[in-house]
Amino acid sequence: MEKNKKVLFLGLDAAMPDLIQKFVQEGYMPHVKRIMEQGIFSRLETVFPPLTAAAWTAIVSGAGAGTNGVPSLMVKHSGEALDHWHTSFDRNEVLCETL
Incomplete structure (x- = not known):
């Protein structure tokens, strides 16, 4: 990895991944679409307690x-x-x- 390369971890707390994908596909979230296309979008497993x-x-x-x-x-x-x-x-x- 390049020395000056940065990583951004963007988490949408309590967001429902299926709805994010739906809104992106419908064109309501163009900036999120661009971020998803340039990086990784994934559903995460939570911890216990799920707080x-x-x-x-x-x-x-x-x-x-x-x-x-x-x-x-x-x-x-x-x-x-x-x-x-x-x-x-x-x-x-x-x-x-x-x-």
Whole structure:
């Protein structure tokens, strides 16, 4: 790969691939069509639990929630008060290496 070559990973969270393909074929999404033609378009399998934060963290880490530490939008730390939570959008909550 060239040194200055870039990669763009575009994920449409909760989008239905069949509908994206239908709208592209019907001409409603010309820019998405161009991106699909120049790259790869694929349906992905999700993780358990099938939640946004858990899925995106698995994508960038290659590890499931049990390993990466992000099971949902909010994360609990053991020993803290039951009503205290941390947002999983804080990179410091991810317990493993990421891209």
